[in-house]
Amino acid sequence: MKILLNCLPCHDVSKLYPIEIQDTAIYEIDCEKGHKTVQILNEAQFETLFELGSLALLDGYTREAVSSYASSLERFYEFCIRVLLSVHKVNYSTMNETWKMVTVQSERQLGAFYFIWLLHYKKTPPKIAQKWVTFRNDVIHKGYIPKYDETKQYATSLYEYMLPIIIEFKRNYTKHFEHLKDKDFLIDKYACLSSPFVRDTYFLSKETMFNLVSSKDPLGNFDEALAMLAKRKDTLYSNSF
Numbered sequence: 001m002k003i004l005l006n007c008l009p010c011h012d013v014s015k016l017y018p019i020e021i022q023d024t025a026i027y028e029i030d031c032e033k034g035h036k037t038v039q040i041l042n043e044a045q046f047e048t049l050f051e052l053g054s055l056a057l058l059d060g061y062t063r064e065a066v067s068s069y070a071s072s073l074e075r076f077y078e079f080c081i082r083v084l085l086s087v088h089k090v091n092y093s094t095m096n097e098t099w100k101m102v103t104v105q106s107e108r109q110l111g112a113f114y115f116i117w118l119l120h121y122k123k124t125p126p127k128i129a130q131k132w133v134t135f136r137n138d139v140i141h142k143g144y145i146p147k148y149d150e151t152k153q154y155a156t157s158l159y160e161y162m163l164p165i166i167i168e169f170k171r172n173y174t175k176h177f178e179h180l181k182d183k184d185f186l187i188d189k190y191a192c193l194s195s196p197f198v199r200d201t202y203f204l205s206k207e208t209m210f211n212l213v214s215s216k217d218p219l220g221n222f223d224e225a226l227a228m229l230a231k232r233k234d235t236l237y238s239n240s241f
C-alpha cells in the first residue's frame, strides 16, 4: 500500500506522490521541481495498522484485515503503556530499555498494560471479549477464513474497545503523546534514511479513523469511521505498484 503525499514547498495539493507506507512513518519526497523534503506523520502506529485493516476490509480481504486489526490492538496496548508511563514521569530511554525485555512477547505486553492501567486508574482494566480473542487466534494461527460480516463485527468490537480510551487520553494526556515525536526516537528512526538531516523536515497529521493526533474528534462509531475512510481513501492511499 502507498500513501499519497504532496510536496509542501510547492503548495500544490493536486500533485500527489505515491510512496510505499513506511513502518517508521517517515517519508522522503523528491518532487518534480527539485524540492527534497522529509514528511514525518504524527499518527501512532496502531492508527496506521487499523487503517490498513479497514482498507483490506473495504477491498474484501478479510484474513488480511483481521491480521492488521490484531496488530493494531497490540500496538495500541504499547501506546497506552507508554502514555501512562509518561504520565508517571518515566523517561523515554528507560521506557525503551524496559520495552526491549518484552518486545517479542505480546502476552507479557498485555500483562503490562493490565497492571499499569490498574496502578493508574485503581480499576480493573477493560478487556476484549474472549470470543474475539479466539476468533483472532483462529484466523492468525489456524488459517480460518473469516466472513466479511464477522470480520466487520471483530473490527467494530476493537473500535468500541479502543475509542473510549483514545477519547480519555486525548482529553487528558495529549502532552504525553510526546514520544510519538520524541527527538531521540526520531534520530533512531532517521538512521533508516539515506540522507539524514539534510532535507527540510515537516511534521504533519493526517485524518485517520481515530484522529488521535488530528485536531478533529474521533468518529462516534466504526460504521461511520469506515464510511469516512471509504470516502477519503482514494485521495490518501494507492494500492498500485
Ligand SMILES: [Zn+2]
Pocket: 007, 008, 009, 010, 031, 032, 033, 034, 035
Ligand atoms: Zn516541490
